[in-house]
Amino acid sequence: MTKILAVRDLHLAMRTGEKLVPVLRGINLNLPQGEVHGLVGESGAGKTMLGRVILDILPPNAVVTAGHVDCATTGSQIKSGGRIFSNRGRSGISLIPQDPMTSLNPVKKIGKQMVEILQLAHTGPPRALQERAEALLAEVRIKKPKEVLKQYPHHLSGGMRQRVLIAMAFSSEPGIIIADEPTTALDVSVQRRVLRLIRDLQKERNTTILFITHDLGVVAKLCDKVSLMHSGMILEQGLVSEVFHSPSHPYTRSLLNAIPRYDQPREKLAPVAEDLQSQLIDEARKYDQQRQV
Numbered sequence: 260m261t262k263i264l265a266v267r268d269l270h271l272a273m274r275t276g277e278k279l280v281p282v283l284r285g286i287n288l289n290l291p292q293g294e295v296h297g298l299v300g301e302s303g304a305g306k307t308m309l310g311r312v313i314l315d316i317l318p319p320n321a322v323v324t325a326g327h328v329d330c331a332t333t334g335s336q337i338k339s340g341g342r343i344f345s346n347r348g349r350s351g352i353s354l355i356p357q358d359p360m361t362s363l364n365p366v367k368k369i370g371k372q373m374v375e376i377l378q379l380a381h382t383g384p385p386r387a388l389q390e391r392a393e394a395l396l397a398e399v400r401i402k403k404p405k406e407v408l409k410q411y412p413h414h415l416s417g418g419m420r421q422r423v424l425i426a427m428a429f430s431s432e433p434g435i436i437i438a439d440e441p442t443t444a445l446d447v448s449v450q451r452r453v454l455r456l457i458r459d460l461q462k463e464r465n466t467t468i469l470f471i472t473h474d475l476g477v478v479a480k481l482c483d484k485v486s487l488m489h490s491g492m493i494l495e496q497g498l499v500s501e502v503f504h505s506p507s508h509p510y511t512r513s514l515l516n517a518i519p520r521y522d523q524p525r526e527k528l529a530p531v532a533e534d535l536q537s538q539l540i541d542e543a544r545k546y547d548q549q550r551q552v
């Protein structure tokens with residue numbers, strides 16, 4: 260399979276005053292064409308930052324201290340050297356964000372927002388772009404797309420808004436999609452339908468997806484491979500079938516042992532034993548000390 264994204268020994272830190280606080284510590288990730296790769300970890304693990312490096316939309320105080328990101332879809336490369344990224348975003352890679360409400364402009368109609376996105380990748384008369392927007396909404400199974408285009412985001416339910424954002428993410432025919440906890444803010448029944456939609460669109464187009472989630476159940480259903488992340492490090496990585504069947508890291512084992520049941524809410528990872536947590540944080544500190552020697 261062709262490799263379309265390669266993250267090599269990537270180190271990222273956040274500048275706070277004079278200090279550089281490490282956030283990603285030696286990340287390696289290969290995404291071949293068409294792979295759905297789950298990125299799992301607790302809050303603060305660095306999942307969103309990893310997604311943002313790949314998208315090249317880092318906050319201004321982020322510094323890549325080592326490593327690089329190569330992307331075949333854009334031919335672009337992001338290298339270390341302590342510089343801040345261009346922060347312009349990268350063509351060929353789209354984001355499905357976590358929060359469908361704050362990710363849409365509340366004072367613009369859906370149609371206008373979609374046309375603006377389409378104009379970035381397509382040329383053509385406004386009418387053709389409007390028709391393209393309508394077709395995209397139909398593809399994400401929105402009924403009466405013509406009417407939805409004339410509405411404002413607050414007219415739509417959370418699930419509908421997320422469908423609009425999914426349509427926008429797929430509109431540029433991206434090679435890679437970063438889905439950052441795209442269903443966390445939705446009701447469980449809506450989550451299931453939105454996940455099925457993402458999976459169907461991915462299959463039809465053979466899109467590569469980095470799927471960030473708290474939910475190992477989602478990984479089992481959706482992903483080919485998985486990376487387990489803690490304190491900015493990937494602790495375990497492999498085929499979902501193998502990792503779930505015979506996890507090699509204690510952190511993975513502890514998460515799998517605590518998989519929430521279907522009759523309980525599944526938004527958050529189950530708590531990991533405190534001693535394991537502090538052990539992982541100690542290991543991250545040791546890693547930082549060794550790098551500074």
Ligand SMILES: Nc1ncnc2c1ncn2[C@@H]1O[C@H](COP(=O)(O)OP(=O)(O)O)[C@@H](O)[C@H]1O
Nearest residue numbers: 273282300301302303304305306307308309318
């Ligand atoms: N703008 C920022 N400035 C400084 N530190 C940040 C900023 N955003 C996130 N961080 C830190 O980076 C780490 C990783 O954050 P994040 O990638 O958002 O984690 P996750 O998505 O796994 O919950 C956290 O420790 C967080 O405190």
Ligand SMILES: [Mg+2]
Nearest residue numbers: 306307308439
């Ligand atoms: Mg996050």
